[in-house]
Amino acid sequence: VRMHIKCRGSFYPRTNEKVTRTEVPDDKVEWSASFHDYAPRQYTAPHILAGPEYADPDISCPEFKPLWNAVDGNINRCSHEESYNIVDGYPRNMHGRTGIAGRGALGRWGPNHAADPIVTRWKIYDNEVAHGETGKPILQFVCIQRRDSGEWAIPGGMVDPGERVSTTLMREFQEEALNCLEMTHEQKKQTEDKLKNFFQGGEEVYRGYVDDPRNTDNAWMETVAYNFHESSQDGILYSLQLHAGDDAQAVKWQDISSQLNLYASHRDFIQKVAEKHNAHW
Ligand code: RP5
Numbered sequence: 001v002r003m004h005i006k007c008r009g010s011f012y013p014r015t016n017e018k019v020t021r022t023e024v025p026d027d028k029v030e031w032s033a034s035f036h037d038y039a040p041r042q043y044t045a046p047h048i049l050a051g052p053e054y055a056d057p058d059i060s061c062p063e064f065k066p067l068w069n070a071v072d073g074n075i076n077r078c079s080h081e082e083s084y085n086i087v088d089g090y091p092r093n094m095h096g097r098t099g100i101a102g103r104g105a106l107g108r109w110g111p112n113h114a115a116d117p118i119v120t121r122w123k124i125y126d127n128e129v130a131h132g133e134t135g136k137p138i139l140q141f142v143c144i145q146r147r148d149s150g151e152w153a154i155p156g157g158m159v160d161p162g163e164r165v166s167t168t169l170m171r172e173f174q175e176e177a178l179n180c181l182e183m184t185h186e187q188k189k190q191t192e193d194k195l196k197n198f199f200q201g202g203e204e205v206y207r208g209y210v211d212d213p214r215n216t217d218n219a220w221m222e223t224v225a226y227n228f229h230e231s232s233q234d235g236i237l238y239s240l241q242l243h244a245g246d247d248a249q250a251v252k253w254q255d256i257s258s259q260l261n262l263y264a265s266h267r268d269f270i271q272k273v274a275e276k277h278n279a280h281w
């Protein structure tokens with residue numbers, strides 16, 4: 001695995017006051033590397049402290065008795081990768097130091113589980129379009145622009161308590177890339193019927209930690225990324241109308257290549273998909 005870097009920027013993302021991260025040099029990311037004066041700022045965003053339904057209480061709260069490294073009621077507190085340590089009562093990011101403690105903008109202590117639907121098709125005009133240099137066919141994926149950072153990304157989202165990952169994958173795609181939240185009940189049903197079969201044919205391409213800019217020493221993103229590929233030119237993915245919705249402000253079919261610059265570690269997931277289909281990268 002690549003060392004996390006996007007969660008080591010100078011400032012914590014999307015804060016009104018400037019919230020700085022302690023600088024963590026590459027060779028001090030691992031907890032086993034000694035860093036004697038490491039004393040990162042504790043930061044949990046005001047909207048998380050306000051206690052929305054999706055967020056945990058503060059660790060000091062006496063009623064809060066989380067089951068770490070376990071399925072805790074309908075909340076999955078297991079990492080996809082390995083069991084994480086609890087140090088002085090706080091779960092510790094197993095990918096190392098991030099320069100900030102607390103939860104930042106994440107709701108859960110420890111792993112925050114998401115799902116990422118990577119919806120692909122071949123680029124076609126009359127026939128498949130091959131790339132000038134590699135001669136390999138060009139793959140496209142449904143790419144959204146995040147409202148929070150303006151970066152382009154996979155239309156992923158958080159797994160709701162008790163929700164199946166397969167449900168999250170299809171739900172988030174419909175919310176962010178089709179704007180189903182603003183559809184009538186009837187339209188919603190039609191869209192779901194259209195997509196149901198397509199979303200049954202997914203293949204897992206990644207499961208684990210995400211190098212998300214919101215990660216902290218005590219809270220981090222993990223995901224399950226699935227590829228849903230449209231293999232037929234007559235398939236529904238060639239006629240589907242894309243509309244950005246919810247936390248997406250734009251959506252498009254993006255040609256896949258190594259030139260891509262995407263949110264968090266999404267580029268790594270897209271590369272895996274390109275390799276799987278032997279597409280241009
Ligand atoms: C990333 O954040 C995941 O890979 C997923 O795409 C996304 C989930 O967070 P929200 O889009 O709900 O903010 O780490």
Ligand code: MG
Binds near residue numbers: 176
């Ligand atoms: Mg969403």
Ligand code: MG
Binds near residue numbers: 155158
């Ligand atoms: Mg999202």
